[in-house]
Amino acid sequence: MSLINKTKEFEIISNIITPNSSIIDIGCNDGSLIEYLKSNKNVNARGMEIDQSKVRTCLAKGISVVEGDADTDLFDYPDDLFDYSILTYTLQATKNPKIVLEQLVRIAQKAIVSFPNFGHWSIATSLFFNREMPVNSKLDYSWYETPNLHFCTINDFINLCDGLNIKIEKKADLRKLKFEEFKGKSLYDSYFSDSGLFLISKK
């Protein structure tokens, strides 16, 4: 099992980003990924965040941030404005993940997307043996209060990208903490990776 924490995810993302590139972090939270990428890769960064108190936290850190919603506000950006668009652990909370994915690859050359893998063995186990929706460190909400609307498995994500004319360029190996070439569905990942982390682009 490969539990990935925030710092490790930052490291994996940072490793694949070209220095001095322009990025937008959608659902940028308190701006910690942007800060990490600014100091490690000298990126020109923008953030988008739906929670206003977090927007203010970003402002105080000197981060350029727009209070906005991935579902509705990505349309405001022109094509290919950024080198990278980043959406970490937010896709499952959007109203329309399909449109959000299309927007991600429209506004940037490449998009980096991560999400919880609902196909992970622990989730399957929780459903199968306990007959209960899983609650763990990554999915720490009960079913009745979760902001997550659209759970998917790694394989579901791959299928959707195929259908959307989106190319999966790389997938992160969460054990080796780095991106590697995407070679199609992997049985190991679909069972044992608690998260999917992909680099995608327009086909």
Add this chain to the structure above:
Amino acid sequence: MDENKIIELSSSEKPLLLDCGKSLGPIKIAYTTYGHLNKEKTNAILVCHALTGDQFVASQHPITKKEGWWSNVVGPNKPIDTNKFYVICPNIIGGCMGSTGPKEIDPLTQKEYGLNFPVITISDMVKAQKLLIDHLSIKKLFCVTGGSMGGMLVLEWLSKFPEYVHSAIPIATSVNHSAQNIALNELARQSIMADPNWKSGNYYGTDSQPTKGLSVARMAAHISYLSKESLHQKFGRNLQDKSELDYSFNADFQIESYLRHQGITFVDRFDANSYLYITRAMDYFDITANSNGSLIEAFKKTKSKVLCISFTSDWLYPTSENKKIVKTLNALGIDVSFLEIETENGHDSFLLNEPEFFDALDGFISSTWSEI
């Protein structure tokens, strides 16, 4: 603070060329400053006031004796910290607190301008402010900020003099006036002009001033500054100093009494002709006027770091209008931030105690200053 200063800029030989084709000169600008300009002249913040604001941004108003209209934002240890920054707040031309405007003396005739004052625009106001900034030998303003009409001036600075603006905070504003905005201003102008004491603008020095017309104009405008919720919360259907209806046209309801008070106190500090000229300038404002209607063209030279702020209950300059600015600046790759403050206080929110608004201003200004 330094005292209110009045300075003569431009001249009859070298007048300010106005958008209407006429020229104006000499012009006077009345302004206040707070804090100290540093040696490098990099710490100046220009504050642009709104329609009925003035240069008394953080000091007692000479007529009303009330504290400055933005004294919760500008001052020592406030979001615009006068311990760090040199704050300049000029009265706009067309205004009535000392800058050249309809109630001032026309040097040609030695009489008040009245309706001989040329129709000015937001762009003309900014050109006049630029003369002041040049006079102060400031090459780059650290920040230009203002709400409502003040926000329009900020946008004009970004568009017309982009190299003079390091950062900008347009608040609760718009890139142009909607039909609804124009309609409300026309209502105000018509109420002034319907007052028999207005006399086509020739009321200066007489005993009869168009106070009733100006007062009604202010009442109408004041409604547009508040939201339905805030009116309901403050006044509801409460009666004013009575328990039963009068069955008359007296101010039975608290809201009536409040509006009448707003109207009556306003006329003591504002000139009716100024109200006509300034509302006209706002109606004429369209940042795309010189760019064939293109917002992108209007801001294409902008390099400043920008923070746009709107308020949820503001129906005069709603979030959707402010977002047009954000969208344009984003498309141009400009460093723009945006937030919408949740409040029930309507358009007036930018003048009121809104801690989250202050927090956002403080965060943006401090972090931008630390980058210099």
